[in-house]
Amino acid sequence: MNKKMAAMMVMGGIMGTSASAMAAANPFSDVPADHWAYDAVVKLAADGVIEGYGDGAFKGNRNITRYEMAQMVAKAMAKNTAGADKAIVDKLAAEFAEELNNLGVRVSNLERNADMLKWTGELRYIFQRTNNEGAADKSHNRAELRLFPTAEVNDHWHVKARITARNDMKNDTTTNATLTYIYAEGAYKNFTVAAGKMPLSSTNDEGLVVDDFFSGVQLTFGRKLQTVLEYGRWNLGNSTVSKNNAADYQGIQFNYNSGKVFAGAGYRHLSSDSFKGITGVSANEDNFNIWSAGVNYRFDKNFSLAGAYAQNSSADDYAKAGNICLNYKGINRKNPGTWGAYAAYRYIGRNASLASTYNTISFGGHNRKGWEIGASYVPFKNVTTDIAYFHGKQLLDGKDSNTLFARARFMF
Known part of the structure; x- marks a missing residue:
């Protein structure tokens, strides 16, 4: 047959x-x-x-x-x-x-019959160069190993973790392996609960506000219409504040996903003395209150249009952030030859977008506005390549700024 x-x-x-x-x-x-x-x-x-x-x-x-x-x-x-x-x-x-x-x-x-502990991983090669008018170029060239152990506790509970090690290929220096996150997650019919250090992502705005990790508790209710509650502490070392201490954090976000339309809204409250007196924030302000919303509409199997907006009601300047992005196709890492491309306009105020998911921004600096184009391609199964270029202006002085980002990922 x-x-x-x-x-x-x-x-x-x-x-x-x-x-x-x-x-x-x-x-x-x-x-x-x-x-x-x-x-x-x-x-x-x-x-x-x-x-x-x-x-x-x-x-x-x-x-x-x-x-x-x-x-x-x-x-x-x-x-x-x-x-x-x-x-x-x-x-x-x-x-x-x-x-x-x-x-x-x-x-x-x-998982239970094969092995109680499973490992997956990823090797990344990343190159980035940023040029700001009137300043010396900044470049970044590194290899990064990520290991993801997952242990099954029972039918509902798993323990998940990530171990990360980096090599600065420009200076030939290597970091020790560190525990990036570790948390326990219980998945039930209508809700999921997680506790520990876990991913912190503003999915309602597709990562415009934050894409990092926090220590605390997360509750997720629903599927098609989803509510996410978060409570804990977030280290500001990877944020635009760039101070290695923790802020108290509470967040709520609502997401709706019909397959064709994704939409969401969220609110995040952070409290820390580190906010006092930073650029655009008054000397006695120790709270950030950030509101955000986003929508992604898929026209067909090839095209989608996404938009997001965020505002920090506690900041005086650089308190707004926005993104609009047109996507074409997309990659499937198991299917060689698949590819995707996008064009986006980004306005990233550092006091609203604290640790965005955009590679050119996270590697090249916030407080910028401008255009970005990018593409992804799968040359071999489980091997992906990405390239992106951002060109725009610095919000502080209006001077030119551009960033080139390239990455290859080997997943196993």
């Missing part, structure tokens, strides 16, 4: 996976016809692990996407197979783990 036809025969059996999963966007590229997963699915179909339509017929002769293949794997996982078939299911679950997570299917059974 033709492999593609056989795979399509079994697809109908998984159509009832979940209504919300079927409504999600389908960003995954087609699985090649010679992919080993086809053989695996045909074997499971022959063994009756995955069933076709009731009449035994197949519906059409079209390519199967990774999204659809993941649904087949979810159906097979639900049957709790044993022996050789179970080994096939486990291998498929590992291959399509990201897609399964997107469908809301947990792979804890696979």
Whole structure:
């Protein structure tokens, strides 16, 4: 039997996976016809692990996407197979783990039966050069190793961590490996709780305000309509304040994601003596109150338009930040040849955008406005490349400023 036809025969059996999963966007590229997963699915179909339509017929002769293949794997996982078939299911679950997570299917059974502790990692090479009019060029050339251990505690709880080590390739110096974050996370049907040092990201504005880590507690409620509550302490060393001490932090954000439209709003309160007297802040102001909102609209599978705005109501100057970005296509690190590009205009006031996710800004400096273009490409499976160029003005004096950023990532 033709492999593609056989795979399509079994697809109908998984159509009832979940209504919300079927409504999600389908960003995954087609699985090649010679992919080993086809053989695996045909074997499971022959063994009756995955069933076709009731009449035994197949519906059409079209390519199967990774999204659809993941649904087949979810159906097979639900049957709790044993022996050789179970080994096939486990291998498929590992291959399509990201897609399964997107469908809301947990792979804890696979993790528990394979290994209680799993390691993934990433090697990065980064080059950056910034030129500010009237000042000497600043360059940055480093290699960075990131290791991500994940330990399963039980069906709901996992411990997650990141270990980071860097090499300054310009000066041939290496840092010791450090524990960037470590936290426990419990995932339940309608909410998730996390405690420890964990990622701090303003997802409501796509990282305009902050993309770093904080120590505390995070509660997340809902799926399509999501509420995120955060409480703890944030070290300001990686922020625009650049002082190595912690601020008290409380935050709330609301996110809505329909697949085609993502929108969100958030509020973050920070308290620290480090705020007093910094550029644009009065000498007696020790609180930051930052409001932000963002929206991302996907026109079709190729184009999307995103916009975000943030304002610090406690600052006198450099208290606003904004971003608008047009995206074209996008990469899938498991699919060589995929690529994406974008064009953006950014206005980054340092007292509203404290640690943004934008590479040219985080490496080149805040308090700037201007245009940026960038592109990403996947030359080999699990290898990605990025390049971006920012050109604009410094908010302080209106002088020219530009930053070139390039990165290669090897993920394992």
